[in-house]
Amino acid sequence: MAIDADYLHSLVDWKQGRIGPEIFVSDEIYKLEQERIFGRSWLFLAHDSMIPNPHDFYATYMGSDPVLVVRQPDGGIKAFLNVCRHRGMRVCRAEEGNARSFMCTYHGWTYDSAGKLAGVPNLEDAYFNKLSLEDNGLVQVAQVDSYKGLIFGNFDAAAPGLDEYLGDLKYYIDGWVDHAAGGIEVLPGAIKWTINANWKLAAEQFAGDTYHATTSHLSSLLAFGPGFDAKDGAHVSLREGHGESFLFERHTRFADDPLGQYNEKKRQIARERVGDRADMVANFNAFPNFSGLPGSANFRVWHPKGPNKFEIWSYTVVEKDAPPEAKRAQQISASFTEGAAGVVETDDGENWGMIGGILEHGHQARKMAWNYEMGLGTGRDHPEFPGEYYDSFFGEAGQRGFYRRWLEFMTTEAWPAIPSAVTATNDASVAR
Structure with a gap:
C-alpha cells in the first residue's frame, strides 16, 4: 500500500482521538519515519x-x-x-x-x-x-x-534551531536541571535493553499517559508509599509535539537515607531557583524520542530498531554538587525502579511487548482504531504553566499532540513549520 498523506490522515485522527495501530507495525511507515521524523528532528x-x-x-x-x-x-x-x-x-x-x-x-x-x-x-x-x-x-x-547541558543533533541543515524546536518545554526542563547552581550530571553507564514493540508506544506514554500507573504499577506504588489521584497533578500538551504530566508534591521514600536528607536540605534553594517546579514529580517526552522522569532522576532515549523493535537507553541523573552518598543512593534507586529489571520498568516492558506481539501476528486487531479521547476539549491556558493545560494528572492530550506533530512531519516534504497563527495546543485549534 502506498504511504501517502491521505492514508496517514486516515490512520491518525488526533482531533477526535482515534489512532490506527498500523502506524506501529508497518515497515513502510517505519522507513518513512527514518527520513521524515529522525532525519529532520532534533x-x-x-x-x-x-x-x-x-x-x-x-x-x-x-x-x-x-x-x-x-x-x-x-x-x-x-x-x-x-x-x-x-x-x-x-x-x-x-x-x-x-x-x-x-x-x-x-x-x-x-x-x-x-x-x-x-x-x-x-x-x-x-x-x-x-x-x-x-x-x-x-x-x-x-x-x-545544546540546552542546559543537554546535547542534541539534527541531520537537517534547514531545520529551525534547537531553542525554537524545544519551545515551551524549556520551562519544564529548567524545573529539573536548575535546582542547584552546579546543574546536573549523568552518572557513568547507560542501562540498555530491547523491547519487541514500536518506539512510539514508549514515547507517547511518557508524553502524557499517567493513567496506566494506578493499574500497571499498582503493586510497586503500594510498596513505595502513599498513592495519588488524578487531582494531585496536571498535564500539558505543547504545540511542538512535546508533553509532560506532573504531580505537584514530591513524595519521597528516602526520608531516612542520604538522598532524602540531601533533597530536604537543598529544597529551599531549589524553590528559590525554580519555584513550585522544585517539588514536581513528572514524566515528559521531547518529540520524538527523548523522555524522562525528573522526580526519579532518570531520562532515556527510545532508539528504533525496526517497526516492532526498539532499544531503551536509560540514564541516571544527579545534581553535580550532591555528596557522593546521595549520588550513590540515587543510582541504586534508579536501577531498582527504572532499570531493565526494575520493579516499575518491567511493568511497562511487559505491556509494550504484549501489544507488539498482538500487532505483529494479529490481523483483525490491526483494523481496530485505538481510543485517545481522555480529556478531549478540556484544555485551557494557565497563567504559570506554558502550553495547553489540563486540570488532571490523567489525560491523553500529550499523546494527541504527539501524533499531530508526527503527522505533520510525515506528510510534508519540507520541514513542517508550525503555522504562525496557532499559538495554543487546543485539540480543535488546527485543521488538517
Whole structure:
C-alpha cells in the first residue's frame, strides 16, 4: 500500500482521538519515519558531563543510524555518522572513551576527532595519491546544539534551531536541571535493553499517559508509599509535539537515607531557583524520542530498531554538587525502579511487548482504531504553566499532540513549520 498523506490522515485522527495501530507495525511507515521524523528532528545525543574533556566521545544513534559525538579541542562538539566513507563499516566500536583518531578495522581508513580523513593505507601504491582526503571525511551531523547541558543533533541543515524546536518545554526542563547552581550530571553507564514493540508506544506514554500507573504499577506504588489521584497533578500538551504530566508534591521514600536528607536540605534553594517546579514529580517526552522522569532522576532515549523493535537507553541523573552518598543512593534507586529489571520498568516492558506481539501476528486487531479521547476539549491556558493545560494528572492530550506533530512531519516534504497563527495546543485549534 502506498504511504501517502491521505492514508496517514486516515490512520491518525488526533482531533477526535482515534489512532490506527498500523502506524506501529508497518515497515513502510517505519522507513518513512527514518527520513521524515529522525532525519529532520532534533534528537538527544548526550549530556555535557558525558564528554567533558577534549577528544571525549560517545557512541549513540540518531534514528537507526549510528553516530559519534565528540568533544573538540576548543570545547565545541561535533557529531558524525559512525560509518566509514570507504565501505560503510563502523569506525568506532567502543561505546565511549577518549581518542584522537578512529580507525576503521576493515581497510584501515583513519579519521581524526574532527571527522577528517587523516590516513589511508597504501595511499600511493593503491590510489596513486589521487584519493582526496578532504572530500572523504566522516559525514557530519548538520546541526549540533545544546540546552542546559543537554546535547542534541539534527541531520537537517534547514531545520529551525534547537531553542525554537524545544519551545515551551524549556520551562519544564529548567524545573529539573536548575535546582542547584552546579546543574546536573549523568552518572557513568547507560542501562540498555530491547523491547519487541514500536518506539512510539514508549514515547507517547511518557508524553502524557499517567493513567496506566494506578493499574500497571499498582503493586510497586503500594510498596513505595502513599498513592495519588488524578487531582494531585496536571498535564500539558505543547504545540511542538512535546508533553509532560506532573504531580505537584514530591513524595519521597528516602526520608531516612542520604538522598532524602540531601533533597530536604537543598529544597529551599531549589524553590528559590525554580519555584513550585522544585517539588514536581513528572514524566515528559521531547518529540520524538527523548523522555524522562525528573522526580526519579532518570531520562532515556527510545532508539528504533525496526517497526516492532526498539532499544531503551536509560540514564541516571544527579545534581553535580550532591555528596557522593546521595549520588550513590540515587543510582541504586534508579536501577531498582527504572532499570531493565526494575520493579516499575518491567511493568511497562511487559505491556509494550504484549501489544507488539498482538500487532505483529494479529490481523483483525490491526483494523481496530485505538481510543485517545481522555480529556478531549478540556484544555485551557494557565497563567504559570506554558502550553495547553489540563486540570488532571490523567489525560491523553500529550499523546494527541504527539501524533499531530508526527503527522505533520510525515506528510510534508519540507520541514513542517508550525503555522504562525496557532499559538495554543487546543485539540480543535488546527485543521488538517
